[in-house]
Amino acid sequence: MDNIVIKIHRLNSVFNKSATTLIPIDALCDELCDIINCNIYLFDVSGNIRAYAIAEKFSCKYTACSLENKRLPQYYLKMFLQSNISVLDMYEKNPKCTYPDVDKCLFKNRYYSIYPIFSAYKKVGGILFIKYEEPFSESDMVLCEYTRAIVLIEILRQEQEKIQQISMDMAKAKVAVDSLTFSEKKALKAILDEIDGNVGEIFLNSIASKTYTTPSTVSSVLKKAELASLIFTKSRGVKGKQIKILNENIRNELDKFDKNPRINY
Structure with missing residues (x-):
């Protein structure tokens, strides 16, 4: 119990920091991954991976490689597209590697959860959480839900800032030309x-x-x-x-x- 309280406190710290400071999504995923101790893949509805982070205990010789074209493996994407609800604590005994051109994962007993991300009632992406050997506990699921909320808020905030910047640029150009x-x-x-x-x-x-x-x-x-x-x-x-x-x-x-x-x- 104490462990999850400590992790929630750390997540709160990340949330408070993101509320006042622009945090690149890659850096945000790294921080969150370090807290919840599972791999994180943030992707859009086309399967393009926007950011990812690998937990230290699940690091392997392929970790340093970039995902080819930064694409989510097709079997995860298909599952994500088939439903608008979260896919929780799925199990693979002998999983494929998430990196290209590698047949089998070096780890066995993979557990994963896929959480959709919505904006204005439209599914715009998702987060894939992966861990090995142990299934997601209720505490893990609470942490994943909180992590999804933090990422969603940060994405929406950054998109809103982009929209505001675009509006400002348009206004600047009009005033200057006029x-x-x-x-x-x-x-x-x-x-x-x-x-x-x-x-x-x-x-x-x-x-x-x-x-x-x-x-x-x-x-x-x-x-x-x-x-x-x-x-x-x-x-x-x-x-x-x-x-x-x-x-x-x-x-x-x-x-x-x-x-x-x-x-x-």
Whole structure:
């Protein structure tokens, strides 16, 4: 009893830390694996493994290998897809290795549990827990449930932060482009048209000639876009510049301008 209390206390510490600090999912799995002492595989509905951690006592000579293409073994994925409820404490006497190109696992008597993860009532992934020699006790299952909750909360929090960042990037691009003059918008659109992908080189005089503006206008719009964290510039000499796009939304905003050049949106 004392053992599970200690482990729950440690899980609480991880949960409290994740609530205030961004923890990479790989690092989170490592911490949780160390506490509950079983292997953890976090995967999506397509069977792609997003993160995994191996308990020290279940480490073997294949542990250092990467999972090939980081794919969940098909027999686990099939079981996961067939049901929306948890698969608890399943048993394999002579299991296959979870790593590719290896027939049999070096350990015998594998026990595993698969817990689905839902977001907005939709199954978006799952967690596979594996241990050997001993079945999952009730205490183990409590720890696995808590672990799933911690991972789910962290995933949802990070996804929400990504959504917020995307919204912020879109807003930054719109505000920055709206603040430019007509000539500066033309020059910036021409600059981006010269860039194939996210990085490219331009010449100020060439852009000025194409847009019937001046090199000083081109230089000015580059400075404004860089101050708004939309691009990064690096001098290449003889008025040449290397441009790296930091915020892809700038292209969308300038496409709107290109379609309606005389509308001040």
